[in-house]
Amino acid sequence: MREEALLLTSAGSVDTANLTKVLRFFGVPCRHVTIEEFLSCASENHPNAPKTKLLCSASAFLQLIAGPDESSAANRHWQKHLHSVFVYGANDADALKRLARILARDDEAGIEVVKQCDRDLVVSDQMDEFCSAMAGLRIPASSKANGSICSVTTTATPGATSIVSAGSGAIFLKVDYENVPVFLSASSSIIDLDATLAAGIFDIRDYVSSALPIVLYIKWAFVGTCWSSTEANACLIIDDPLLKPTHGLVDFRELLSLMKSHRFSTNIAFIPWNWRRSSSEIVRLFRENPENYSISVHGCDHTRAEFGGSDRQRVYWKAKQALERMNRHESKTGIRHDRVMVFPQGVFSQEAMRALKHTDFVAAVNNDTISVDPHFSSMTISDLWDVAVMSYDNFPIFTRRYPWEGVENFAFDILLGKPAIIVIHRDYCSDHCRRLINFVERLNALKRPLKWRSLGEVVRRSFRQREIAPGMVEVEMYGTEMRIENRSERRKRYLLRRRESVPSGIKEIRAGSAKVDFHSTEDCVGFEVDLDPGEKTLINIRFHDLAVAARRNDKFSYRASTMLRRYLCEVRDNYITTTKSRLADFVSR
Numbered sequence: 001m002r003e004e005a006l007l008l009t010s011a012g013s014v015d016t017a018n019l020t021k022v023l024r025f026f027g028v029p030c031r032h033v034t035i036e037e038f039l040s041c042a043s044e045n046h047p048n049a050p051k052t053k054l055l056c057s058a059s060a061f062l063q064l065i066a067g068p069d070e071s072s073a074a075n076r077h078w079q080k081h082l083h084s085v086f087v088y089g090a091n092d093a094d095a096l097k098r099l100a101r102i103l104a105r106d107d108e109a110g111i112e113v114v115k116q117c118d119r120d121l122v123v124s125d126q127m128d129e130f131c132s133a134m135a136g137l138r139i140p141a142s143s144k145a146n147g148s149i150c151s152v153t154t155t156a157t158p159g160a161t162s163i164v165s166a167g168s169g170a171i172f173l174k175v176d177y178e179n180v181p182v183f184l185s186a187s188s189s190i191i192d193l194d195a196t197l198a199a200g201i202f203d204i205r206d207y208v209s210s211a212l213p214i215v216l217y218i219k220w221a222f223v224g225t226c227w228s229s230t231e232a233n234a235c236l237i238i239d240d241p242l243l244k245p246t247h248g249l250v251d252f253r254e255l256l257s258l259m260k261s262h263r264f265s266t267n268i269a270f271i272p273w274n275w276r277r278s279s280s281e282i283v284r285l286f287r288e289n290p291e292n293y294s295i296s297v298h299g300c301d302h303t304r305a306e307f308g309g310s311d312r313q314r315v316y317w318k319a320k321q322a323l324e325r326m327n328r329h330e331s332k333t334g335i336r337h338d339r340v341m342v343f344p345q346g347v348f349s350q351e352a353m354r355a356l357k358h359t360d361f362v363a364a365v366n367n368d369t370i371s372v373d374p375h376f377s378s379m380t381i382s383d384l385w386d387v388a389v390m391s392y393d394n395f396p397i398f399t400r401r402y403p404w405e406g407v408e409n410f411a412f413d414i415l416l417g418k419p420a421i422i423v424i425h426r427d428y429c430s431d432h433c434r435r436l437i438n439f440v441e442r443l444n445a446l447k448r449p450l451k452w453r454s455l456g457e458v459v460r461r462s463f464r465q466r467e468i469a470p471g472m473v474e475v476e477m478y479g480t481e482m483r484i485e486n487r488s489e490r491r492k493r494y495l496l497r498r499r500e501s502v503p504s505g506i507k508e509i510r511a512g513s514a515k516v517d518f519h520s521t522e523d524c525v526g527f528e529v530d531l532d533p534g535e536k537t538l539i540n541i542r543f544h545d546l547a548v549a550a551r552r553n554d555k556f557s558y559r560a561s562t563m564l565r566r567y568l569c570e571v572r573d574n575y576i577t578t579t580k581s582r583l584a585d586f587v588s589r
Contacts, residue, residue: 003225005030008038008056008064015090018190019055019214025193025382026218026226027466035063051083053221057090058099058184065102065177084181086217089150091188096150103175103182104154112151112169119149119166121208127163127174130220133232133411133448134212140406142205149209150186164212172213185213193385196378200369202385203405204412215415227464227476229387229417230487234443234450235458236436237365237400237423239269239298239342242570243278243286243335248426252282252293258433259292264440267455269298269342272325273566275332283333294454295337296365297322299344301562302569307343307352308372313548316355323359338456340365349373353392358505358546363388363396363459363479365421385416387462388478394499396478398459403428403439407446414448419462421455457483460538468495477539484529485536496539497526507542 005023009016009032016032023030038054056064089096093113101107125136151169154160162170163183171186187209204211218226241247259266286293299306300322309315319341326337339362343352346368353371356364369379369389376391383389388396400421401409410420420443428436444450453461460483465475471490475482477498486492500506503520510516511529516539518527529537554562 003050003053003222004028005222006038006052006054007032008054008060009034015057015088015190018192021193021382022190022214023218025385026222028218028222028226035060038064051081053083053086055086055217056088057092057095058087059090059092059095061085061087061182062095062099062102082180084183084217084221085177086183086185086214086221088185088190088213089188093150096152096184096186100152100154100184103177103184104152104160106154108154112153112167113149121171122165123212124161124163124165127161128447130174131163131216131447132219133414133446134216134408135447137408137411139205139208139408142203144203144206150188152184152186163216164208171209172216183213183217185209187213190214191381193380193382195381197381197384198370198378200379200384201367202381204409205406212412215412219415225466227417227466229462229464230485231451231461232414232420232448233458233461234264234420234422234452235294235455236264236266236440237269237296237342237421237455238266239423239425240271240302240569241268241426242274243268243270243282243295243333245279245281247570249429250426251429252285255429255433256285256289256292258437262437262440263444263452265292265294265452265454267294267296267338270295270326270329270337271298271302271566272322272329273301273562275325275329278329278333278335283335286335287333290336290454294456295335296340296342296455297326297337297361298342300325301566302344303562303565304345305347305372307341307355308347308349310349310351310373312351312355312546315349315352316359316546316548319352319355319359319361323361338362338454338459340455340459342366343368347372350376350392353395353397355546357393357395357480358543360542361395362456362481363398365398365400365455365459367400367402367423369397369399385418387416387418387464387476390478390499394501395480396459398462398478403435407439407442410443411446411448414446414450417464419458420450421458465494477541480541480543482539483536484531484539486531486533489533491530491532494529494531495526496529497524498541499523500525505543507544509542510540512537 005028007016007019007030020030120141121139123131123134123137128135149171151166151171152173153169161174163174164172173184175182189210191207191210238250241250300318306318307315330337339360341356341361341364343366346366349371350373370376383391388398390396398421400423402423414420459479460481463475463477463482465473468474472493475494475496477496501523503525508515509518509527516527518525
């Protein structure tokens, strides 16, 4: 029997819809019951039923615990068949205070109201299994977090643990009540996953109280039911560098030494226009260290908005030309490239995404998630919480972040099941990479260990899965390639699905060298793969070519201006930027 969440509804409980959205996002079935229905069910004897996970508002929970007397069957059910309870404040400070006093057995317990922008929040380092990657982190106060938050202040209480604290109070705590763990969130609301973000970026610092408690609880309470990732994958990307001994402030030999001693990997977002220009010394360095260095595709010519146009023929040809150049580079140097697109300046269009899908790219990786198309003006929180953004012709954008967005954002991405993809530019290496190493060490210190891989392998291994029956696993695929492995000791059947609104565009699906039959529904394709213990395979989805005109050459003026742009950028990187950095370092001494 699959676990389900019970949502206790009552008058004034306004966040039930948002709770339902979050549960469904993680694949957890839920059922709404009234207090009367819950007490009625509690009086029935179901000895083999899984223990109940209950979610409700503070006012609803007060009504529940005030209901049955100590000798009733319902109260015996409470102690024997209730796994845990998640309770949220629901903007009712009075009910929250009364409940906190009952749970903590402290008549002096109170509620402190503080501005979100005034208070750093600290996640407990005493509950690693519950807090996962977020354990022990300090989350800085955010100036964008509007309004106030409530925190529960209480004297030391046996069995009570502060999970997320704000100064002397807690916005999320665990209390044992009648031998049942009760998780009390002082948040006035539950995050709305349908809310839109105009910038297309989710920052956990702006939503700690409404998002973190419910996500932590669901990932812990429904660990055997909800979608999860098999591992936490990570990769560092540096945009633009030529494969020369040094490019600007990037020294490839120095960086390799740092990767080996501090356990991380680096992908170079390589500009295909430079395919003839890699030095033999650095080519050998990359070939001999594939576990540390990899390269991806950074545009084609790296001109402004070259993948931001609506001309299907143009962007399709540019995508094909980019891969042709990368293939020539691979033939010339022996360095294999990841068929992953990193858009120049982050600019892309819907047509560009369609072009990548039909030219053998596996995925795109980008900071920006909003296309230049006028009808794409925002993203929902649900879109951004997903393993990859799938809003553009069902071709994935895996999001990446800068180090200054904070370790807490990478940790929350990992908690959601997303990979940790870091991006820096050449100037971030100005101090011999000391800032970079400091950040990498903080990432490696997270309680969820990271698997540092090439960017292509990060994409292939980023999917979500859940076991729906013994020996049967449901998997959602994102990139056009996925590497899956049966790490159990028994044969398993994998039911794979991938969102696809135009199944007729699929040329074939393969598992290893074998062609796989697939079926389609209105918005996805599905197929099955059986794997023996220890067996792994590469799933590959190939799409038909687009029906557009053949290749066309760029005008001489465009080629000349592109060449000039590339060389001027190198002058900037290798001379102007480095000189400014040395001067700044000299002045600071």
